[in-house]
Amino acid sequence: MELVVFVIAAAMVLVGAVGVIVRSNPVHAALSLILTLFGVAVMFVALEAHFVAAVQVIVYAGAIVVLFLFVIMLLGVDRAEDLKAEPFRLQRPLAAVLGLGTAGLVIASVVSARDAIGSGGALQTPDATGDGDSNIRQLARSVFGDYVVAFELTSVLLVVAVVGTVMLTRRIKTGKGD
Amino acid sequence: MLSAATPTTTWYLVLAALLFAIGAVGVLVRRNPLVMFMCIELMLNAVNLSFVALAKRLGDIGGQTTVFFVMVVAAAEVVVGLGIIVSIMRRRPGATADDVAELKG
Numbered sequence: 001m002e003l004v005v006f007v008i009a010a011a012m013v014l015v016g017a018v019g020v021i022v023r024s025n026p027v028h029a030a031l032s033l034i035l036t037l038f039g040v041a042v043m044f045v046a047l048e049a050h051f052v053a054a055v056q057v058i059v060y061a062g063a064i065v066v067l068f069l070f071v072i073m074l075l076g077v078d079r080a081e082d083l084k085a086e087p088f089r090l091q092r093p094l095a096a097v098l099g100l101g102t103a104g105l106v107i108a109s110v111v112s113a114r115d116a117i118g119s120g121g122a123l124q125t126p127d128a129t130g131d132g133d134s135n136i137r138q139l140a141r142s143v144f145g146d147y148v149v150a151f152e153l154t155s156v157l158l159v160v161a162v163v164g165t166v167m168l169t170r171r172i173k174t175g176k177g178d
Numbered sequence: 179m180l181s182a183a184t185p186t187t188t189w190y191l192v193l194a195a196l197l198f199a200i201g202a203v204g205v206l207v208r209r210n211p212l213v214m215f216m217c218i219e220l221m222l223n224a225v226n227l228s229f230v231a232l233a234k235r236l237g238d239i240g241g242q243t244t245v246f247f248v249m250v251v252a253a254a255e256v257v258v259g260l261g262i263i264v265s266i267m268r269r270r271p272g273a274t275a276d277d278v279a280e281l282k283g
Binding site (some may be wrong): 002003006010013014017018020021026029032033036037040043044046047048049051052054055059060063064067068071072074075076077081090091094095096097099100102103105106107111114117118119123134135138139141142143146147150151156158160161162164165168169 | 183184185186187188189190191192193195196197198199200201202203204206207208209210212213215216217219220223225226227230231232234235236237238239240242243245246247249250251252253254255256257258260261262263264265267268271272
């Protein structure tokens with residue numbers, strides 16, 4: 001059963017990821033991205049990270065991809081672009097070599113280290129504890145306990161990002177340019 | 179029969195490596211800045227997947243906490259990046275990543 005879930009989710013992730021880089025229309029690329037993000041969310045559930053899976057669906061597949069689609073529609077770039085044009089020769093072969101090299105090296109190191117990764121104690125899972133909220137409770141203790149300063153700083157980060165974006169994109173009414 | 183092999187942490191890490199490589203190739207070959215951004219999201223998700231896989235393996239909730247922070251930073255990054263893209267596209271409709279090189283100097 002776990003194997004079936006893994007295979008289906010992995011297929012979603014990889015098909016979506018390839019779709020993002022080969023679809024010529026940015027809207028189709030964004031929709032492929034949703035497929036990948038849902039596949040990753042399924043894997044999070046399989047890995048007993050229930051809260052993170054929910055946040056993945058709400059924030060990533062919901063907010064971020066909608067923001068992408070919103071900008072695509074706003075700018076009117078929802079046309080297929082010509083993927084035949086290559087900015088300079090050898091770009092794609094070099095990119096393919098780099099991609100295969102990255103994947104190969106990381107996979108080789110992961111496989112060679114598969115026994116070296118220790119296995120610590122088990123997470124408190126709902127199945128083990130009989131408490132449906134155990135993942136959320138554990139995560140909340142971590143975020144609001146050990147990492148509370150970082151959590152507060154993310155609120156500063158979000159405010160700075162929003163204010164910065166408003167400054168970047170506003171039109172100056174008095175100036176000649178926009 | 180199918181339950182004979184259960185996916186281990188290594189499977190998830192291998193999948194994360196593949197996803198990261200696909201994202202990296204996408205950033206290198208695509209010229210539309212929006213699609214390049216989506217490929218960055220793919221790479222961030224690959225890293226999140228390996229964090230969660232290792233959180234389960236090591237029995238440490240810190241991995242999931244890190245994913246939470248990565249998502250917040252990714253949201254902020256998308257907001258700023260899309261703002262920059264909007265202001266570039268407003269001046270030069272249909273700009274690709276190559277055209278933005280004219281900003282230099």
